[in-house]
Amino acid sequence: MKTVKRRLLIGLGWVMVALALIGAVLPIMPTVPFLIVAAAAFARSSPELEARLMNHPHFGPHLGRWRREGAISLPAKLLAVAAMGCSMVSVLLFAGAWPWLQAGVAFVLACCALYVLTRPSPSSIAADG
Incomplete structure (x- = not known):
């Protein structure tokens, strides 16, 4: 049974990575939230894949701040809310x-934007590390 759960979690992780890749090129789709879910799925199924995400030069710091503090940087908040606004206009x-x-x-x-805006900003110590 554990093998089936592990495979399902790895599959979920890869689906989330694929959606994040789509989000990286489409301005109306997010990237990091999908990677957060992927990292959580990989943490429970494949430490190697989790480490690859957490050590990624671009996305790793965002994932680390989220994991440590539940924090979203101000530029990421503004970009996310702007993308939601563009989605609403469409x-x-x-x-x-x-x-x-x-x-x-x-x-x-509106609920998603409120959630994003109410997340803390990274502390200066965590932002540097």
Whole structure:
């Protein structure tokens, strides 16, 4: 049974990495949140894959700050909220026939933006390390 769980977690981790890669090139999709989930899945299934994510030169520091402090840097917060705003504008432009969809997306994005904005910023000690 543990082998099945391990394989499922590794599969989930790779799916999250794939979504993060898509998010790295599409401005309307996030990257780091998918990598946070991938790191958590790999932590429970493959320490080697987790270490690769945590030691990545670009994403590793963000993942480390999240893991240590639950912190999101101010530039990342601003970028995330701006991307959510762009997503909302696209929904308003392209889903005009469905006001219920617009309202639902606006609610979800507002909740996500509020969550992101209320996360702490990294401490100066953790930001350096």
